[in-house]
Amino acid sequence: MSAAPARGRGERGLRRWGLAVASALALSVLPGTAAAVPGTEDGWSVDPAGPFTATAPTQFTDSNGGQFQCAGTTVGGTFSSDPLVRLTSVSFPLCTGAFAGTLQVTATMPWTLGAQAHDPDGGTHGTGVTTGSAGPVLIRARYTGLLGACSFSLSGTSDFAYNNPGPSGQDGTLVLGAAGAAQQLVTSGRTGPGCGPIGPAFTLRGTFGVLVAGESPVVGVE
Numbered sequence: 001m002s003a004a005p006a007r008g009r010g011e012r013g014l015r016r017w018g019l020a021v022a023s024a025l026a027l028s029v030l031p032g033t034a035a036a037v038p039g040t041e042d043g044w045s046v047d048p049a050g051p052f053t054a055t056a057p058t059q060f061t062d063s064n065g066g067q068f069q070c071a072g073t074t075v076g077g078t079f080s081s082d083p084l085v086r087l088t089s090v091s092f093p094l095c096t097g098a099f100a101g102t103l104q105v106t107a108t109m110p111w112t113l114g115a116q117a118h119d120p121d122g123g124t125h126g127t128g129v130t131t132g133s134a135g136p137v138l139i140r141a142r143y144t145g146l147l148g149a150c151s152f153s154l155s156g157t158s159d160f161a162y163n164n165p166g167p168s169g170q171d172g173t174l175v176l177g178a179a180g181a182a183q184q185l186v187t188s189g190r191t192g193p194g195c196g197p198i199g200p201a202f203t204l205r206g207t208f209g210v211l212v213a214g215e216s217p218v219v220g221v222e
Helices: 003-028
Strands: 044-047 050-062 067-079 085-091 095-097 102-108 111-119 129-145 148-163 173-176 185-191 201-209 218-221
Touching: 067 102, 067 201, 111 218, 148 201
Parallel strands: none
Antiparallel strands: 044 218, 050 067, 050 201, 067 085, 067 095, 085 111, 095 102, 102 129, 111 129, 129 148, 148 173, 148 185, 173 201, 185 201
């Protein structure tokens, strides 16, 4: 009865090895090609694909310099080939920090994370990193500070990166806001006496460990 699971792990290992070889060959046959390559019309290979949930600290940074720490943000969604990731839930705790205030955040779902480039030798483990854009990101927020409350909306896109796992196969990470302030969420509809400290834009950043059926996905170009 133990033979079937062992065979499954071996087959998955062979698929992952083949994925790595295919990515390397895709670069070697094109002289002068940069390390980061776009996806093909066929899309992206993901092994394993499927649903996941993950919890990690996140941070909202105001364009005025204020920061709000959100200690336990939980995301849920699915890894697949097209789009690479579809987030169907993002739950923020009460975020604290800037101007002695709090930030209550509610996200409108879903968020689509579309892959745009892949570096087979990049990432935190040197096993590959896939980058792209997440959107549309729509958020309702309520800041409460010393001067009172302020309700407002955040909208736009956020860059992301997915780092393939290392040898353990269980330490792949999804990074929202990977490029820092390169892409910002625009503030609109500010209402209330406490809106003075709230700037015209925010960035959102968080790093989530991803497991699908007990293993981190390996992403490559098909």
